[in-house]
Structure formats: C-alpha cells, structure tokens
Amino acid sequence: MDTGNKQEGISRRDFLKITASVGVGLAIGASGMAAIEKVVSPTSKAVAGNDPTEDRIPMYGEHQSGIITPQQTYMYLASFRITTADRATLIRVLRDWTKFSDLSMAGRTMQTGDNPLLPPSDTGETLDLPASKLTVTFGFGPTFFSADGKDRFGIAGKLPRYLKDIPRMPSDKLDASQSGGDVCIQVCAEDQQVAFHALRNFIRLSMGAATLNWMQEGFISGGSGGQTPRNLFGFKDGTANQLHQSEGGYQDVVWAGEGEPDWMRGGTYMAYRKVRMFLEVWDRSSLADQEDTFGRYKESGAAYGTKGEFDKPDPSKMPIASHVRLAKESKQLIHRRGYSYTDGVDPRTGNVNAGLLFISYQRNPDEQLLPMLKLMQSKDALNEYVSHIASGLFACPGGLREGQYIGQSILES
Ligand SMILES: C=CC1=C(C)c2cc3[nH]c(cc4nc(cc5[nH]c(cc1n2)c(C)c5CCC(=O)O)C(CCC(=O)O)=C4C)c(C)c3C=C
Numbered sequence: 346m347d348t349g350n351k352q353e354g355i356s357r358r359d360f361l362k363i364t365a366s367v368g369v370g371l372a373i374g375a376s377g378m379a380a381i382e383k384v385v386s387p388t389s390k391a392v393a394g395n396d397p398t399e400d401r402i403p404m405y406g407e408h409q410s411g412i413i414t415p416q417q418t419y420m421y422l423a424s425f426r427i428t429t430a431d432r433a434t435l436i437r438v439l440r441d442w443t444k445f446s447d448l449s450m451a452g453r454t455m456q457t458g459d460n461p462l463l464p465p466s467d468t469g470e471t472l473d474l475p476a477s478k479l480t481v482t483f484g485f486g487p488t489f490f491s492a493d494g495k496d497r498f499g500i501a502g503k504l505p506r507y508l509k510d511i512p513r514m515p516s517d518k519l520d521a522s523q524s525g526g527d528v529c530i531q532v533c534a535e536d537q538q539v540a541f542h543a544l545r546n547f548i549r550l551s552m553g554a555a556t557l558n559w560m561q562e563g564f565i566s567g568g569s570g571g572q573t574p575r576n577l578f579g580f581k582d583g584t585a586n587q588l589h590q591s592e593g594g595y596q597d598v599v600w601a602g603e604g605e606p607d608w609m610r611g612g613t614y615m616a617y618r619k620v621r622m623f624l625e626v627w628d629r630s631s632l633a634d635q636e637d638t639f640g641r642y643k644e645s646g647a648a649y650g651t652k653g654e655f656d657k658p659d660p661s662k663m664p665i666a667s668h669v670r671l672a673k674e675s676k677q678l679i680h681r682r683g684y685s686y687t688d689g690v691d692p693r694t695g696n697v698n699a700g701l702l703f704i705s706y707q708r709n710p711d712e713q714l715l716p717m718l719k720l721m722q723s724k725d726a727l728n729e730y731v732s733h734i735a736s737g738l739f740a741c742p743g744g745l746r747e748g749q750y751i752g753q754s755i756l757e758s
C-alpha cells in the first residue's frame with residue numbers, strides 16, 4: 346500500500362472552492378482520500394522499545410480476519426448507511442476502507458499532515474502505538490443489496506442465500522436506531538485506542554458517501570493464559586466454541602457452503618444481538634439460581650455433573666430451562682465471539698446499563714441460529730435477567746488478495 350506516490354497537496358483556495366461546491370464533509374473526505382496513499386512507515390512510527398509491526402494479524406488470506414482470530418480484548422462494532430447512490434463513490438469508499446485497514450493492521454498510519462491549511466490526514470492517536478493485533482471485519486446487510494425496492498448499485502441479484510433481517514422474536518424489545526444497517530464493521534484490538542482510531546478514520550473516510558447509524562464498544566476479560574473470558578454475570582462465556590475449533594469444524598460451522606454466490610466463498614454470516622443484562626437483579630439471586638440458569642458451575646465453568654470446563658456436558662443433568670441445555674437441544678453449533686458492554690446509567694431506574702454484544706458467525710443462520718434463538722427466547726431461564734434490545738445480520742465476504750478491495754467481488758463480478 347505504501348506506493349510512494351507523490352500527491353500534490355491542495356491549496357486553501359482550492360479547498361474553499363471544493364467546500365463551496367460539494368459540501369464540507371465531502372471535501373474533508375476527499376483530502377483524506379488523497380492522503381491515504383501517503384503513509385507513515387513502521388520505522389518512522391517506531392518509538393524507543395516499541396516495534397509497531399509486532400502483534401500484527403495478517404490482512405490477506407482465504408477469510409477475513411476477526412472471525413476465527415483469537416478474541417482481542419477490545420471491540421468496536423459500527424453500522425453504516427450508504428447515502429450515495431453513485432456506484433463509483435461507493436467503490437471509492439470501499440477502496441479507501443480497504444487501504445486503511447491494510448495500513449493500520451500493519452501498524453502504520455496515514456501521514457498526519459503536510460499541508461497546514463488542511464486537517465491532518467490521520468487523526469494521530471496511534472502514532473506511537475503498535476498494530477496491537479488489530480483486525481477489521483466487514484459485513485453487508487440486506488439493504489446494501491437493495492433498499493426500499495431499489496437496486497441502487499445493480500447488485501440485488503447478488504444477495505446471499507440466507508441474508509435477511511433476523512425475524513422478530515417473542516421477547517424482543519428492539520430499538521431500530523441501534524439495529525441493522527447497510528455495512529457493518531467490526532474492529533478488534535488489544536489496545537482500545539488502536540481500535541477506536543481505526544473506526545474513527547473509517548467514519549472520516551466515508552464522509553459524503555455514508556453515515557454512521559450506530560456504534561458499540563465492547564470488552565472482554567483479557568488474560569495471557571488464553572482462558573475463556575467471563576461475562577458480566579461472572580460465568581465463562583465461549584467454552585463450547587472448543588467443539589468446532591479445527592479446520593474441519595470451522596468448515597462445518599462457520600464458512601459459507603454450497604448454494605451461495607461465488608463472493609461468499611470463504612465468507613460467513615455475522616449475527617448480532619445487543620442483550621441488556623440486568624446486573625442488579627442477577628446480583629441479588631443465589632449462586633444456586635445463577636448456576637441453574639446456565640446448567641454450569643460458576644467458578645469452574647464445568648457443566649452440571651462434570652468437573653472440568655471442557656468435560657462433555659450431559660444435558661439431562663441440567664435444569665430443563667437452563668441456557669446450555671436449550672442450546673444443546675437445538676443440536677446446532679455456532680461460533681460465538683461476543684463482548685461485554687457498559688452504557689452508563691439507565692435514567693429511569695438508576696441501574697447500570699450493561700450487557701452482552703452477542704456476536705456469532707455461522708454458515709447458515711436459518712439452520713444454526715434462528716431455531717436456537719426462538720427456543721431460547723421462549724423457554725430460557727436466562728430471560729428473567731436479560732432483554733434483547735438490538736439486532737442485525739450481515740454477510741461477510743471471504744478474504745482478500747493484495748490489490749483487491751472489500752466488496753469488489755460483489756460489485757464487479
Ligand atoms: C441464540 C444464541 C445465543 C444467545 C443470544 C446467547 C446469549 C447469552 N449467552 C450467555 C451466556 C452463556 N452462554 C453459554 C453457552 C451458549 N450460548 C449459546 C447461544 C446463545 N447465547 C450457545 C450456542 C452456547 C453453547 C452451548 C453448548 O453447546 O454448550 C454459556 C456457557 C459456556 C459456553 O459454552 O460459552 C454462557 C455462560 C449470556 C449471558 C447471554 C446473553 C446476555
């Protein structure tokens with residue numbers, strides 16, 4: 346990506362002309378775009394004892410990063426609405442997002458500025474920071490392909506097989522302003538500032554072509570030992586992922602299969618549910634009630650009737666309405682990659698607004714996720730303590746080769 350291209354800076358007079366004719370947003374966006382070719386190389390970014398190329402996750406390959414990548418500690422999830430109807434403008438943004446992903450995952454930044462009359466190309470807050478295992482995962486929602494009956498970009502025919510909004514579930518209390526979207530970007534890193542920097546610059550680069558619908562920030566309990574993170578109810582969350590963590594397992598559970606458009610090869614579906622967790626209610630319930638809710642022991646994470654976290658669960662030993670027993674009854678596997686969130690105080694109750702940004706990846710949401718979700722929403726003991734408040738389903742294309750841009754296989758095949 347570091348092409349070494351010399352781009353001419355634009356003068357303040359040119360800048361004013363552009364803002365007058367196309368609006369400030371687009372002008373700032375355009376200046377960012379020109380400058381994205383100019384990057385600060387890892388060596389010039391390095392500070393004493395800090396190698397910015399360390400902790401890199403490769404950007405190119407069969408699959409996008411951030412799906413089966415071991416979970417980093419911080420995440421931002423953001424949804425965009427494409428506002429441009431112009432295909433070339435859309436392609437320009439997708440190209441810029443891709444270039445920016447490439448350089449920031451490599452621990453580099455855009456040049457902060459060589460024209461004092463313009464805003465710096467890069468916001469600058471990662472100048473001294475390494476790549477921090479940054480990953481960027483793009484997903485496309487149903488409205489990317491067609492919205493309000495309009496085929497804006499001539500891609501309605503490219504809709505993948507299972508992409509649609511998650512149907513309304515019995516106890517949903519969904520907020521439309523926090524749900525869905527044309528494009529979803531999941532950004533994860535070991536340093537929260539690195540993750541935020543990426544998202545912030547994706548927003549900047551999309552000016553004049555897309556707007557931010559919503560964004561969420563999440564965290565998990567870190568730990569160098571690779572332990573399963575604990576959620577805000579204090580339980581290990583993610584244990585059962587172990588059942589499919591092999592090449593064959595990912596093939597069966599995560600990667601899109603037959604009957605999909607070519608661009609979904611190596612891709613998957615990302616399901617998102619924002620689930621509020623009523624911490625105050627939970628904290629007043631007994632340990633026995635808490636453990637009965639999941640059918641697992643709190644401290645060890647072991648399933649009822651077993652000793653170790655990864656011992657094979659016997660659902661018949663768990664309460665009938667327990668969360669894990671119901672998940673097992675669905676006989677399906679999904680790859681969960683959720684994050685906890687906190688959102689300040691609920692002004693109506695004075696309680697903490699917090700919960701789980703449930704994210705799962707699966708090859709067929711109709712078969713794997715929806716029956717499980719229905720079953721849980723109608724019977725799960727967990728429902729006493731949680732409420733689903735936002736939702737989304739996005740199709741994530743397969744990985745990229747160098748030189749390709751995200752979404753190219755949809756727009757140009
Ligand atoms: C429909 C999918 C699921 C939603 C929504 C969901 C919400 C949710 N889960 C927890 C906590 C735990 N979940 C656990 C296991 C588990 N959960 C799902 C699915 C959904 N969870 C599955 C498929 C499984 C695996 C079941 C299995 O095969 O064993 C566990 C146990 C440990 C583990 O395996 O991860 C916990 C704890 C919360 C708090 C929550 C919503 C807020």
Ligand SMILES: [Fe+2]
Pocket residue numbers: 668
């Ligand atoms: Fe769960």
